Amino acid sequence: xxxxxxxxxxxxxxxxxxxxxxxxxxxxxxxxxxxxxxxxxxxxxxxxxxxxxxxxxxxxxxxxxxxxxxxxxxxxxxxxxxxxxxxxxxxxxxxxxxxxxxxxxxxxxxxxxxxxxxxxxxxxxxxxxxxxxxxxxxxxxxxxxxxxxxxxxxxxxxxxxxxxxxxxxxxxxxxxxxxxxxxxxxxxxxxxxxxxxxxxxxxxxxxxxxxxxxxxxxxxxxxxxxxxxxxxxxxxxxxxxxxxxxxxxxxxxxxxxxxxxxxxxxxxxxxxxxxxxxxxxxxxxxxxxxxxxxxxxxxxxxxxxxxxxxxxx
Amino acid sequence: xxxxxxxxxxxxxxxxxxxxxxxxxxxxxxxxxxxxxxxxxxxxxxxxxxxxxxxxxxxxxxxxxxxxxxxxxxxxxxxxxxxxxxxxxxxxxxxxxxxxxxxxxxxxxxxxxxxxxxxxxxxxxxxxxxxxxxxxxxxxxxxxxxxxxxxxxxxxxxxxxxxxxxxxxxxxxxxxxxxxxxxxxxxxxxxxxxxxxxxxxxxxxxxxxxxxxxxxxxxxxxxxxxxxxxxxxxxxxxxxxxxxxxxxxxxxxxxxxxxxxxxxxxxxxxxxxxxxxxxxxxxxxxxxxxxxxxxxxxxxxxxxxxxxxxxxx
Numbered sequence: 001x002x003x004x005x006x007x008x009x010x011x012x013x014x015x016x017x018x019x020x021x022x023x024x025x026x027x028x029x030x031x032x033x034x035x036x037x038x039x040x041x042x043x044x045x046x047x048x049x050x051x052x053x054x055x056x057x058x059x060x061x062x063x064x065x066x067x068x069x070x071x072x073x074x075x076x077x078x079x080x081x082x083x084x085x086x087x088x089x090x091x092x093x094x095x096x097x098x099x100x101x102x103x104x105x106x107x108x109x110x111x112x113x114x115x116x117x118x119x120x121x122x123x124x125x126x127x128x129x130x131x132x133x134x135x136x137x138x139x140x141x142x143x144x145x146x147x148x149x150x151x152x153x154x155x156x157x158x159x160x161x162x163x164x165x166x167x168x169x170x171x172x173x174x175x176x177x178x179x180x181x182x183x184x185x186x187x188x189x190x191x192x193x194x195x196x197x198x199x200x201x202x203x204x205x206x207x208x209x210x211x212x213x214x215x216x217x218x219x220x221x222x223x224x225x226x227x228x229x230x231x232x233x234x235x236x237x238x239x240x241x242x243x244x245x246x247x248x249x250x251x252x253x254x255x256x257x258x259x260x261x262x263x264x265x266x267x268x269x270x271x272x273x274x275x276x277x278x279x280x281x282x283x284x285x286x287x288x289x290x291x292x293x294x295x296x297x298x299x300x301x302x303x304x305x306x307x308x309x310x311x312x313x
Numbered sequence: 314x315x316x317x318x319x320x321x322x323x324x325x326x327x328x329x330x331x332x333x334x335x336x337x338x339x340x341x342x343x344x345x346x347x348x349x350x351x352x353x354x355x356x357x358x359x360x361x362x363x364x365x366x367x368x369x370x371x372x373x374x375x376x377x378x379x380x381x382x383x384x385x386x387x388x389x390x391x392x393x394x395x396x397x398x399x400x401x402x403x404x405x406x407x408x409x410x411x412x413x414x415x416x417x418x419x420x421x422x423x424x425x426x427x428x429x430x431x432x433x434x435x436x437x438x439x440x441x442x443x444x445x446x447x448x449x450x451x452x453x454x455x456x457x458x459x460x461x462x463x464x465x466x467x468x469x470x471x472x473x474x475x476x477x478x479x480x481x482x483x484x485x486x487x488x489x490x491x492x493x494x495x496x497x498x499x500x501x502x503x504x505x506x507x508x509x510x511x512x513x514x515x516x517x518x519x520x521x522x523x524x525x526x527x528x529x530x531x532x533x534x535x536x537x538x539x540x541x542x543x544x545x546x547x548x549x550x551x552x553x554x555x556x557x558x559x560x561x562x563x564x565x566x567x568x569x570x571x572x573x574x575x576x577x578x579x580x581x582x583x584x585x586x587x588x589x590x591x592x593x594x595x596x597x598x599x600x601x602x603x604x605x606x607x608x609x610x611x612x613x614x615x616x617x618x619x620x621x622x623x624x625x626x
Contacts, residue, residue, distance in 0.1 A: 004607060036606050052606065097607060181603075243592050259595040265603045268581060275588035279556050282572040290494075290578045293349050293365065294317060294410060 004097040005058040005104060008182075008264050009049045010090040011069045012078050012172075014040040019072045020047045026068045027051055030061035037264055043221040045080030046089070048184070050264045052096060055103060059111045062091050062176075066115055070171035075146045081219040082228070083142045085124075085149045086172030088115075090138065092127065093178045104178035105129040112176045116163025122153060123163040126177035131162050138175065139207075139215060146172045183231040183270055184263035185239055187246050188224040190256040197225035200249045204229075204242060211237040211245065224258055234270040240277035317410040318371040318417060321495075321577050322362045323403040324382045325391050325485070327353040332385045333360045339381045340364055343374035350577055356534040358393030359402070361497070363577045365409060368416060372424045375404050375489075379428055383484035388459045394532040395541070396455045398437075398462045399485030401428075403451065405440065406491045417491035418442040425489045429476025435466060436476040439490035444475050451488065452520075452528060459485045496544040496583055497576035498552055500559050501537040503569040510538035513562045517542075517555060524550040524558065537571055547583040553590035 009027070013019050020040050028035040033053035040047040051061055066088035073087035091111070093104040108129035116123040130136040141149070141159050150168040153160060160166060161173060189197055198218030204210040204227070213233035219226045227246055231237060247257055276284040286292050322340070326332050333353050341348040346366035353360040364374055379401035386400035404424070406417040421442035429436040443449040454462070454472050463481040466473060473479060474486060502510055511531030517523040517540070526546030532539045540559055544550060560570055589597040599605050 006603070034606070037600070096603070239592055240588065257593060259593045261596045262594055262601055265601055265606070268585065268602045268604045271585040271588040271602075272581065274592060275553065275584040278591045279552055279587060280570060280572045281575055283574045287350070288575055288578055289581045289584075290319070290409070291581045293347070293578070 003054055003099040004052055005055050005099050006052050006094040006096045007058045007062050008092055009062055009065055011047045012084045012087050012089050013073050014045040014047050015042050023065050023068045024049055026064040027061045030057055030064055032057035033061040039263060044082040046082050048263050055107050059107050062111060063114060066174060070119055070121060074170040075172040076170055081221055083145050085142055085146050086174050088174045091176045094181055101128050101178055108176045108178045112163045115174055121164050121171055122161035122168055122173045124173055124175045125162045126175050128178040135159050141175055149173060181267055183234055183239060183266050185229045185231055187227045187260045188258040189250055190258045191225050194218055194220045194225045196253050196255055197227050200246055201227050203249055204245055211242060213237045214242060234273055238273040238277045239270060240274035316367055316412040317365055318368050318412050319365050319407040319409045320371045320375050321405055322375055322378055324360045325397045325400050325402050326386050327358040327360050328355050336378050336381045337362055339377040340374045343370055343377055345370035346374040352576060357395040359395050361576050368420050372420050375424055376427060379487060383432055383434055387483040388485040389483055394534055396458050398455055398459050399487050401487045404489045407494055414441050414491055421489045421491045425476045428487055434477050434484055435474035435481060435486045437472060437486055437488045438475045439488050441491040448472050454488055462486060494580055496547055496579050498542050498544055500540045500573045501571040502563055503571045504538050507531055507533045507538045509566050509568055510540050513559055514540050516562055517558055524555060526550045527555060547586055551586040551590050552583060553587035
């Protein structure tokens, strides 16, 4: 069975496109890897490269990208809206097809050992790959950014890396892990007042009692206040639900929504969930989708043979 | 190549569930047919049965359903919110996989000849199966309902049927045709004032200068004013776009939206279009969907091998 792993690698460079292109080329140069999406944001000063491949291929590609980033980006001179701790900032592996979370966690640990040993970068294993409970949550590692982590690691305070030196050099740290599909979703408000985005982020984020599966920060991006989010469980809190909550909160400040954006890829189902929520479809279920009944692939022309009758009401 | 045709048969019975069950059983009893969805609405007093199969199988199933409906439903005693002209009211065939519109039109004409000849029902061929230009548009045939059509057909005025007797008996007429996928989408307003739904329907429908690909009526359903719609081209006017327009129009009457509902099935892509519009995703494209890159079927485990890089911005 052909295993497919997705890697959504985040690098702390979103302005010098030659460096981003070099990172993408290094990743894409690994045999058996497809780069699906590469995006840079100059305000975040950050790029996200999404690629897929078999487990070994994905890990090799990630390693090559980390090498280029660590050699090219000096965190002492990095400025950006997005919290970050290293040149090759966060490298999560996601099980996409026929691969388990345990395999992704093992892959992350192997890569971590290699990056710590060969490249001599401090490596933090996070989320499902974490070896220390204190490193499980990414925001906890990243809070205060490179500058704080450099100081705390140097002072021997937690969080401490799992591999590599116990000090941060110019390339900073590398956070490697395994996680489920996550939706990176940013909503831009029709205001320049970042304080409003921050207040809304506080209201919606799970950690302060908001919506389950939502991480959120308020930032200033492209001349607008932005609510920048990670949705870790779109089946529980969909893009539609979070959008409506932001719209509602923003309206209490007399502020509208300008636009939104997705970073990286999303599962098709996430849009279906979002849409059903926003359209307030009272009778929605997957059985409503024609593709649920007919072989989903364009090449698969058989009916499923199942007769899912939706309720007679 | 295995051809799959969808049929979305509309019957003028939504209250007596024993009759609906009999119609569904007759349709499902045809070999090679899968009934995907059967729904009744007591206010519309109407049921919609969605089924799929090879062309011959779908036509046979439709014929069986028409037989039961024509024998069980007396249009002289039918009352309902939805415009209708017969017991087996509208029978459209939709090309789903490896079938052309021309094949569906030919199927509709064959079925029409059989229903007109054997069952002695007046049959109107509509949409892509129409033989008379005046019968192309369903709303034109249906305007004024059974009562008007009975009178005009009897008086020899247009529209006249293509097959069967030139008079309407208790089973009324049967409108058979071929068309593209259509989304039946109803939005319920937080008001009992049907006039508001009617005003909004006038505003949004294409025929009065509204949104392209939108047919709309205002009705009173389940204690609420309802905007009942057909979207004939969701790529031009999505469910999201029409929902936002209704929300905007309703707010000018100080009325909110209660909920919405889909009748029958929709293509998955329709939700993606709706969601992208409603979420105001500025950077959406199909390449954003993971499934676009990975074999879509759950059984298809290969990557597509293509590397669609989304723009570096």
